Amino acid sequence: MVIIGAGVIGCSTAYHLARMGITDVVIVEMEQVGAGTSSKSASMLSLQFCGAELVARMTRYCYDRYMQFEEELGTPIDFTPIGWLSLATEETADHLRQTAEMLQSLDIETEILTPEEIAYRYPAIRVDDLVLGTWGPGDGPLDPHMVMWGYVGRAREMGVRLRQGVRATGIRVVGGRVVGVETDAGFVATGTVVNAGGPWAIEIGRWLGLEIPIINAARSILVTGPFPDIPSDWPFVEDVTVEWYVRPEGPGLLMGMGVTPTDQLDIPFRMEVAYEMIDTAVHRVPVLEHAPFMTGWTGVRPMTLDDLPILGPVHEVEGVVLNCGWGGTGIIHAPLAGQLAAEYVAQGRTQTLDLHPFRMERFAGVNVREVADLRVHSRQAGA
Ligand SMILES: Cc1cc2nc3c(=O)[nH]c(=O)nc-3n(C[C@H](O)[C@H](O)[C@H](O)COP(=O)(O)OP(=O)(O)OC[C@H]3O[C@@H](n4cnc5c(N)ncnc54)[C@H](O)[C@@H]3O)c2cc1C
Numbered sequence: 356m357v358i359i360g361a362g363v364i365g366c367s368t369a370y371h372l373a374r375m376g377i378t379d380v381v382i383v384e385m386e387q388v389g390a391g392t393s394s395k396s397a398s399m400l401s402l403q404f405c406g407a408e409l410v411a412r413m414t415r416y417c418y419d420r421y422m423q424f425e426e427e428l429g430t431p432i433d434f435t436p437i438g439w440l441s442l443a444t445e446e447t448a449d450h451l452r453q454t455a456e457m458l459q460s461l462d463i464e465t466e467i468l469t470p471e472e473i474a475y476r477y478p479a480i481r482v483d484d485l486v487l488g489t490w491g492p493g494d495g496p497l498d499p500h501m502v503m504w505g506y507v508g509r510a511r512e513m514g515v516r517l518r519q520g521v522r523a524t525g526i527r528v529v530g531g532r533v534v535g536v537e538t539d540a541g542f543v544a545t546g547t548v549v550n551a552g553g554p555w556a557i558e559i560g561r562w563l564g565l566e567i568p569i570i571n572a573a574r575s576i577l578v579t580g581p582f583p584d585i586p587s588d589w590p591f592v593e594d595v596t597v598e599w600y601v602r603p604e605g606p607g608l609l610m611g612m613g614v615t616p617t618d619q620l621d622i623p624f625r626m627e628v629a630y631e632m633i634d635t636a637v638h639r640v641p642v643l644e645h646a647p648f649m650t651g652w653t654g655v656r657p658m659t660l661d662d663l664p665i666l667g668p669v670h671e672v673e674g675v676v677l678n679c680g681w682g683g684t685g686i687i688h689a690p691l692a693g694q695l696a697a698e699y700v701a702q703g704r705t706q707t708l709d710l711h712p713f714r715m716e717r718f719a720g721v722n723v724r725e726v727a728d729l730r731v732h733s734r735q736a737g738a
Pocket residue numbers: 359360361362363364365383384385386387388389390391392393394395396397398399400521522523524551552553554555556574575576611653654655656657678679680681682683684685686687688737738
């Protein structure tokens with residue numbers, strides 16, 4: 356079989372397939388492992404960023420798998436539990452409180468904080484327009500490259516082939532069934548193809564006449580130089596209302612912001628974006644006015660209207676398995692993404708979780724592009 360894309364989702368899928376004994380697998384990656392969205396993330400593993408109970412259960416599974424990653428795969432992932440602090444104004448307080456209560460009901464450690472408690476713990480944060488905050492101690496960054504290479508390295512040891520610098524250019528279908536994948540390095544015969552193309556999944560779907568309902572949205576990251584005014588033991592701090600966040604990164608800070616729908620997938624970092632982000636940052640943490648800008652980049656998050664991925668087969672063509680639309684949580688959810696895809700390919704059904712909430716058919720009849728504007732005004736799931 357062929358997996359198109361060696362981002363975190365394709366790598367996890369390859370490993371889980373091999374672990375289930377399916378090793379006649381080729382991953383085709385047009386650049387290098389992780390060259391797409393997976394290398395542009397904020398690298399957060401979070402139990403707190405779950406707006407719905409299903410997502411919280413998915414995340415719980417993945418968090419536990421990540422805690423065993425090194426033991427299972429022999430690769431360290433440099434996870435550091437710095438904690439996650441969410442901040443809500445009037446506009447977002449009810450949603451944040453309900454999310455915290457839902458997480459507590461699932462035994463996920465989450466504390467609700469008053470603005471005074473936030474100011475006491477983190478005096479640099481402006482709290483006069485806040486209604487509440489929530490705190491979870493278990494969240495933190497990991498190294499997505501170690502995750503990807505851990506998965507793909509182990510998959511290769513078990514027989515999976517990785518073809519970097521090879522672009523898939525088409526999927527050949529005969530009588531409604533996949534018979535192979537066209538690439539710029541020749542034809543690969545196969546009856547099964549996994550679309551793990553991240554933001555490019557839409558284009559791959561179009562080769563088959565499918566309109567995969569993903570909304571690609573740009574988000575930028577800005578990294579500062581050393582900035583001792585913010586202690587290096589700060590947690591990940593998220594201002595929910597404006598979807599801006601900051602966390603320590605080495606001796607400096609990393610910030611992220613942006614939900615701009617885009618058709619362009621390779622987006623250079625623009626200074627206008629940096630200025631907008633700095634204005635937002637300075638409102639919430641005034642001392643950031645003095646933080647020295649060092650570097651930045653822009654990535655594309657493949658979002659869906661309900662913040663759930665698109666995972667499973669399609670009616671139209673036999674042999675196609677979608678594993679895309681992981682939005683802002685693809686790093687977090689990679690263990691589950693690979694596990695479910697592998698179970699489906701190996702057995703035609705899944706045990707770990709029911710695939711129905713993830714099937715593409717749930718969007719039948721919805722013109723995603725028309726409602727996309729509504730989407731970007733609501734809180735997005737993921738970092
Ligand atoms: C700024 C930002 C911050 C984020 N922060 C977080 C976070 O903190 N935590 C989290 O969990 N998630 C986060 N995300 C989301 C996360 O990065 C994505 O959900 C995840 O990386 C998606 O992985 P993927 O494998 O589906 O896609 P990708 O990583 O994009 O992989 C797809 C691969 O397919 C390849 N490809 C495409 N077309 C072809 C073709 N025709 N032939 C061959 N290869 C092809 C591409 O080169 C690419 O490598 C963030 C995203 C952004 C942009």
